Amino acid sequence: MQALIYIVEDDMNIQEIEMFALRNTGYVTEGFANAKSFFSRIAEKIPDLILLDIMLPDQDGLEIVRKLRERPETVRVPIILVTAKTTELDKVKGLDIGADDYLTKPFGVMELISRVKALLRRSKSIQEDQILRLKNVTLDSEKRIVQVNDVPCELTFKEFELLKLLMINAGIVLRREVIMMDVWGTDYEGESRTLDMHIKTLRQKLGDAGNMIKTVRNVGYKME
Numbered sequence: 001m002q003a004l005i006y007i008v009e010d011d012m013n014i015q016e017i018e019m020f021a022l023r024n025t026g027y028v029t030e031g032f033a034n035a036k037s038f039f040s041r042i043a044e045k046i047p048d049l050i051l052l053d054i055m056l057p058d059q060d061g062l063e064i065v066r067k068l069r070e071r072p073e074t075v076r077v078p079i080i081l082v083t084a085k086t087t088e089l090d091k092v093k094g095l096d097i098g099a100d101d102y103l104t105k106p107f108g109v110m111e112l113i114s115r116v117k118a119l120l121r122r123s124k125s126i127q128e129d130q131i132l133r134l135k136n137v138t139l140d141s142e143k144r145i146v147q148v149n150d151v152p153c154e155l156t157f158k159e160f161e162l163l164k165l166l167m168i169n170a171g172i173v174l175r176r177e178v179i180m181m182d183v184w185g186t187d188y189e190g191e192s193r194t195l196d197m198h199i200k201t202l203r204q205k206l207g208d209a210g211n212m213i214k215t216v217r218n219v220g221y222k223m224e
Contacts, residue, residue, distance in 0.1 A: 003048040035059035069098035166223035
């Protein structure tokens with residue numbers, strides 16, 4: 001099945017070039033000139049990848065990334081930011097809030113196609129590992145379902161992301177700052193109480209399986 005790519009770009013000349021190049025490569029594309037039309041469409045159908053310009057007439061591209069990463073249905077959709085800004089800080093900021101890659105204008109068509117292909121390959125590889133199992137705990141990333149002894153376990157969004165991170169890294173000690181950055185997008189020590197509370201509620205909800213989550217004093221947590 002051909003990958004569906006949404007292109008959010010208000011410069012119609014650039015949008016047409018991007019759409020033409022990607023369609024010629026075999027992808028299905030849809031273009032949007034503003035955030036409003038984009039969000040209206042994504043409510044109907046989730047794409048396989050989003051090519052997103054930072055400078056839009058009605059909403060900042062970085063804010064769009066934040067909103068997409070807050071929604072369960074779009075949290076894993078690959079995003080490539082397209083920006084005319086060239087400072088390292090702008091690029092880092094985009095990646096920090098959840099973008100997967102970036103392109104700086106002007107860029108070549110071959111570079112665009114190469115980045116898109118690489119990101120789609122990476123995304124497919126991750127999706128193939130969407131079902132995780134550890135003893136009597138099963139986690140389905142796509143359906144966002146957790147079961148303990150085949151019984152559904154209701155988790156909040158952050159509890160789910162926390163458990164997934166621990167299961168992917170089973171047997172490995174994860175430092176507190178690494179967990180904070182991966183799940184909450186910050187390594188600020190003042191927020192570490194948030195992590196402790198989520199570990200506590202996660203253990204409670206998992207029941208006896210919660211004993212697999214171990215505290216490593218002065219370091220962090222691991223699941224074994």
